[in-house]
Amino acid sequence: MSGGTRLENANPLIFQRSGERLLTAEEEDEEVADPIDDREIFDLIRSINDPEHPLSLEELNVVELVRVNVNDNESTVSVEFTPTIPHCSMATLIGLSIKVKLLRSLPDRFKIDVHITPGTHTSEQAVNKQLADKERVAAALENSHLLEVVNQCLSARV
């Protein structure tokens, strides 16, 4: 962020990044089918950039492996995320980024549910409602300014 503006939370706690997923022999075997598991979903979202800091959502502990649940057979995914401070104004944007990333990266068959970890944000209900509403998500992505910020969060950092 540029010089003049103050950050909402200038010195947040930093958490350690988990290493790359270790390659197993099964994954290299042509014949074995690898189910989509929690870690795979977590790997999709952990490197999303925070809109304010030059840090990933994982480093800020906004997303955690234990808060990701996937059921490959029933095609459902549920992700809980935790804003760094209870009145964080970026919560909707972060949720939207996670949702868009999953929409782009998972097969159609999945039903994707993204919401705030219960009790960690002042306007939890409102944010969850927005994120669950398909039409509002679609409308948000029509807004080119919002789309730009979301895309920046999803770009690989150079």
Next chain:
Amino acid sequence: MRAKRSLTCGLCMMAANGAVLLGLVEEFVSGQQDSKAAETATGVKTGLFTILELVEALGWSLTSCEPRVRARGVQLLSWVLQECCGSLSEKEAEVLTVFYENRLKDHYVITPHVLQGIKALTQSPALPPGLAVSILKSLFQDIHVQSLMQAERSCVYSILLNLMESREEELKKLGADFVFGFVQAIDGEKDPRNLLLAFQIARNILHRGYELGLFAEELFEVTSCYFPIDFSPPPNDPHGVTREQLVLALREVLSGTPSFAEFLLPLLIEKLDSDVQSAKLDSLQTLTACTSVYGHRELKDFLPGLWSSLRREVFQTASEKVESAGLSALHSLTACLSHSILDSDSEDSLHGFLDLILKDCQHHLCEPDMKLVWPSAKLLQAAASASYRASYKITAVVMPLLLEQYNSHTQNAQRRTLLEVLQGFTQRAQGSSPEEGDESVLSGFRQPLCSLVFSALTESSPALQATASRVLTALGLQPGLLSESDIQLAADHLTRLILREEDQQSCSAAMESAGSLAALYPAAFAARMVPQLKEEIFSGPPAEPTEDRSAGRSQQAVRQRGMKALAAISSRHSLIQESVPVLLQVLCSAHAGSGSFCAEEVVSACQSLQQIVEQSQDSEETSRFFHHTVIPQLLGLAVQAALRGGDSTTPRSCLTEERVLSAMAPVVSQACSRLHSELAARTASMAVSFFLDGDLTFLPENNFPKHLQLLNKQPDGWLQSQLVCLLMACVCSLPRSVEVPQIDRLLSQLEELSCTCTHPFSYTSAAKCFAGLVNKHPAGEHLDLLLQKLVKRIDSELDRASSPFRVQTFTLLLWVAKALLLRYHPLSTTLTDKLLSLLTDSELGPRAADGFSLLMTDSVDVLSRACHAHVHIMYRQRFFTENSPKLVQGFNSSPKETKSCYLKALSHMVTSLPRQVQLSELPTLLPLLLEALSCPDRGVQLSTLSCLHPLLLDLPQALTLHLDTLVSRLRALTTSSAMNVRISALRCLHALTRLPDHLVLPFRLGVLRALAVPLDDKKRLVRREAVLARGEWFLLGSPGR
């Protein structure tokens, strides 16, 4: 009479010349024919007319009352002067200068041509002293520069530059008036081309010591108004002025003198606050540039302001570029303060500045899990690395703090962060090396640092251990810091980590640390580490042989780590002498069957030996050691193993296994390639007489049967014949100057072996050995005869479809073709044509296609530069240009069944070409490669994809025509049945997103739809590539990319 006649003749000619000149002038001035100027100039140059005559001829036009006529006249004169300014006399130059100065007062249409003329005069070496000053005075007085056109303004700047080059003394006598005139002239300049010239003048003024007088501020104002440069050249800009050129030119002006400091520093502080990233970067870089000319007097008033800006940038930035520019500005600022000379009455501003930094950063180091701990550490380290004094002061504060924090925090993650910060400070301490007599800044903390590091090495967290190993290395690299007992303790700790820690990360960090420290303290490592490693390697299997296979596996892993560590520490001869015998002993006991070493461990031992040979510096004593001890022992063991194998009562030694021999060969080959010529010749004759005559006198234990004939056919012969790979390692890697004895006998036996042996490893090694020798064989009739005989044999063998030795013969053909190709031997075409013809062979076709990959790539063990082979640099290009048309033609004319062999060969060939050649050749080959993508052979698909992938980005031109086909072929391959083909195809699709938007956007929707399928692929690795590719295709043409 005759003299008179020639005189009249001359007069006539002069009169004639005069008429010609008048004609030229007339046609130029009144006739408006520009070409006449060049003719006139040629006339003056060749001496047909003089300048004086030209002026006389111009007379009427120069005095005409019509300004346009006068302009035309002056123009002609100026053009001619530009061509002939070198040949002017001093008198002419003076007269012309006075004339031109006068013309400056004339009508404005004339001015451009007057300036051209003056510019030409300032280039003349004949300009008399004093005129420079008078030209400048008239220019500054009579011309308002900024109301001229761009070209004329450029002309004025060029005049100034010319005079500065040739008349520096005179201009300096003008004093500050010169600067004042210049300031007025450039005030308001907007053209980037002119700005480059103006900045150059300003730079000259500052760097060459022109007097600024009262005008320092004016000069600053008139240049600093462009800072920071905001310029983006129009597309297709013909003038080629870039933003970087302007930035650098302006920076040299602004940072050119300490007298600008009081104006510049506030400006920089202001611009650092800007929202534009490039402005921030430029300000930081300009600040860094200033520190090389500033002293503490210039800086002292601005230090608090500068510090708070720098701190803000490093604490808050989202850009790595800004951060590193900020850090290097802080570094050079501190260095500048450390080096500047103090007045007797002023206080040391370095201390004040460092206090500021410490005050703001220190407390963040106490919060190791917060974000700001890293920026603070980086700032402190940047300042500390600037000078010994700075490092001393900062270390004195930070070290006790970090030591205390480490002990008061108990979580591994926090401790690791603190240790990593500490590592930064210990490494920085090396950067600011103490001068003679000063001791290391860390020496006061040796005791607590060592105990901290050693305790961290015993912690359970691998990450903590790994960081501690790196800190240990940094401490060890500080000369004289660690005591002998510290080093011994360190060696013990590292040994423990290497042998006992299962974790890959901490083990390899320990190994790396041991490697660096052993090079500095060989004695300690020879005494402490080598014996422990040896004991561990030879410790028997667990006392009670359990069924637990994991215990056996872990013991094997420990042994392998031990051997790796032996290799890592062996860079000094004294250590090599200790470690190599241990590794050789592993081979001995593996052969003897004691110690339960398996083949894999023996392979590791060989790899360690190879690494030791590679990293040993080419010292005489090491070379001798390998010649006398290592090579004979290896050969002896291999022969013993081969001979014992014939006995059916004992189990076969693992040294007869192909993979063990393949690991042993590079050790021999590396060692031989490094021998000095006398030793090399002895090794060669030893090896040859050993293999040909069974002469074993050099072997350590001489209990072999006489008349050993290793290369001849024998019952159960492969055990012995495969040893030919060691012969190859020996004789094919010697320096080219070494003559191999009995070469004819050797070659004929090798030929026989490679053509008639049935054991693949043996006949391939024999073929390679043969090829290696042929490659180095001196050119001449002898070689040609030998090769012709060989070709005949190969031909007759391959033409007999029933022959049982076709594969063998083909192998020999391939390797000899490679040997000749590398040295540009004329016969190589015959052999490659033979290979091309085999592409249609039903039995050998696929092998021949793969052979092209072998021809084009470097082989490791033979025919490489490391083995001193004859290798022409450009052989790949040459081979490609000679053979690719033949391949294309063969592809077009061959029946469907054999087309794939041609494609495979072609794809192999293109893949191994150097990138530059690929780029220039690919446009013509692209259709064929696209064809190869639809060829059903997976190998062809894969090698074509891996060849295309790096090229996609550089070929937008060639691709535009085929993008349609390419995208559809790639889409089809994303559902291939082979996983690595799917992965490569997805990577190529991913790479396409970096082509220009307008090329790929039309495909966006289709590709996104196609990429949705592999998102549900059954393999995770494929899904991962699909996610990456699809994410990028979504971003295409979308805001925020």
